[in-house]
Amino acid sequence: MTERHYDAIVVGGGIAGAVAARDLRAAGLSTVLLEASDRIGGRTYSRTVPGTDVLAEVGGTWIHPDLQPYVMREVDRYGIPTVPQQDAAHTVLLVAGQRITVDDTIRADAETLRRAADELIGRIDPEVPWHRQDIGDLDADLDTVLKDAGAESLSPPLLDLLRGYVAGEMGSGAASILQLLGRTAAAGGVKDRISTDADRFPHGINAIAETVVADGGFVTELSSPVTAVTTSGDDVSVCTATGDTFRASVCIVAVPTNAVRDITFDPPLSPQKREALAQPHIGRGFKVNMVVENLVETVACRGWGVPFLEVLSVDDVGAGRQLLTAFGAHDLTDIDLTDRTQVLAALHEYLPEAHLVAFDSHDWNRDPNYKGTWRTDGPGGVRPFLAAMSEPENRIVFAGADVATSMWQTWVDGAIHSADQAVRWALGRSDRGRE
Numbered sequence: 001m002t003e004r005h006y007d008a009i010v011v012g013g014g015i016a017g018a019v020a021a022r023d024l025r026a027a028g029l030s031t032v033l034l035e036a037s038d039r040i041g042g043r044t045y046s047r048t049v050p051g052t053d054v055l056a057e058v059g060g061t062w063i064h065p066d067l068q069p070y071v072m073r074e075v076d077r078y079g080i081p082t083v084p085q086q087d088a089a090h091t092v093l094l095v096a097g098q099r100i101t102v103d104d105t106i107r108a109d110a111e112t113l114r115r116a117a118d119e120l121i122g123r124i125d126p127e128v129p130w131h132r133q134d135i136g137d138l139d140a141d142l143d144t145v146l147k148d149a150g151a152e153s154l155s156p157p158l159l160d161l162l163r164g165y166v167a168g169e170m171g172s173g174a175a176s177i178l179q180l181l182g183r184t185a186a187a188g189g190v191k192d193r194i195s196t197d198a199d200r201f202p203h204g205i206n207a208i209a210e211t212v213v214a215d216g217g218f219v220t221e222l223s224s225p226v227t228a229v230t231t232s233g234d235d236v237s238v239c240t241a242t243g244d245t246f247r248a249s250v251c252i253v254a255v256p257t258n259a260v261r262d263i264t265f266d267p268p269l270s271p272q273k274r275e276a277l278a279q280p281h282i283g284r285g286f287k288v289n290m291v292v293e294n295l296v297e298t299v300a301c302r303g304w305g306v307p308f309l310e311v312l313s314v315d316d317v318g319a320g321r322q323l324l325t326a327f328g329a330h331d332l333t334d335i336d337l338t339d340r341t342q343v344l345a346a347l348h349e350y351l352p353e354a355h356l357v358a359f360d361s362h363d364w365n366r367d368p369n370y371k372g373t374w375r376t377d378g379p380g381g382v383r384p385f386l387a388a389m390s391e392p393e394n395r396i397v398f399a400g401a402d403v404a405t406s407m408w409q410t411w412v413d414g415a416i417h418s419a420d421q422a423v424r425w426a427l428g429r430s431d432r433g434r435e
């Protein structure tokens, strides 16, 4: 058991925590980063698919270089290599087991839908946090928004494909679609969002957090789960499950919000924050990486009423094999992602010719350091949550993708944006930062 003193403490060694610790240290504050697990990177996690030498991402993967300045700042600063996501040669659309062919009716309805969506999106200012805009009616589920926009009677297969797209991106079939609308606003509209370039990291996205830590000059303590944060006067005291205590004048908590619920705060957080954290968020997304053979083309598959809501080609990994990634939501399917038979059956819904060589996923929903994948709020939940969590209190401020107030909340770019904001606040609050 030890007690150590620093100027600043950062809790959580994901990208947000790593960037915050580096920038506090660069501003002259002695800083310690406390991470619960034995690795840095959090929900960015690159590892080989078991039984192969194929490197894949079990967490965050893609960035949008033209839209995401915060992550690009880090990529450019450290010269981290990226490659463009490849286009798909072959598309499969599936609703409840039936292949959908895009005919003139679907095409015309898709155009109607795009216009309706762009009209709604035009009400969102991507530069202003959601909770500071008068858009409470957009903090609603897909069916409510479709009804309000008069679009609920469009072609049923199109609406089902839209349901699959939304649930896949939000990691839940019951999400508010405000975050999705905001991201589309940030892209400039539906067409631009669809056609926006996406890049990924050929040597692993882990390079971002690992390089920040190597460059940062702060102290990193792995395997140090924080259990309690106590503020008294000018002092924050942070205790870990290993029995160590760390003291500082400011603390940034950059922990997934479903896991923040396990940390005891004394004095207790504000009533608004306690209410915001009272229930876990509803995101139950999942992602599976699969090395497959016997596909002649790159693929992009989307569906509804099937376990995988999206399957897409990520990389040609040689020897006639591809790396595919699938997304779905556990509130819509009880698929066991450790069971080869179930994974293969879900893949065969779209691609019956595919041979599954190996597969991998990380169960973020069961991992005690996360208890969820990316943050997803239910209808009416996005704006009050951000309003509560974005307010610093005492000597503590929250950071991380879950609480980011940019349109890229829940993404890597949002995590870094939130770290910047937390550091700015901490430098103003810390005794050393004001020197």
Ligand SMILES: Cc1cc2nc3c(=O)[nH]c(=O)nc-3n(C[C@H](O)[C@H](O)[C@H](O)COP(=O)(O)OP(=O)(O)OC[C@H]3O[C@@H](n4cnc5c(N)ncnc54)[C@H](O)[C@@H]3O)c2cc1C
Pocket: 011, 012, 013, 014, 015, 016, 017, 034, 035, 036, 037, 040, 041, 042, 043, 044, 058, 059, 060, 061, 062, 063, 224, 225, 226, 227, 254, 255, 256, 259, 260, 263, 286, 287, 364, 369, 370, 373, 374, 399, 400, 401, 402, 410, 411, 412, 413, 415
């Ligand atoms: C499957 C999946 C796919 C994704 N795809 C994309 C994508 O393509 N593009 C994109 O931009 N984003 C994507 N994301 C989201 C992105 O990965 C996250 O938004 C981002 O990595 C979060 O960073 P963070 O630093 O805010 O939090 P995290 O990375 O979650 O870091 C939080 C850290 O806190 C630690 N911690 C938890 N409890 C404690 C405690 N009590 N004490 C100390 N430490 C603690 C955790 O172990 C973790 O290391 C995806 C996420 C997932 C899960």
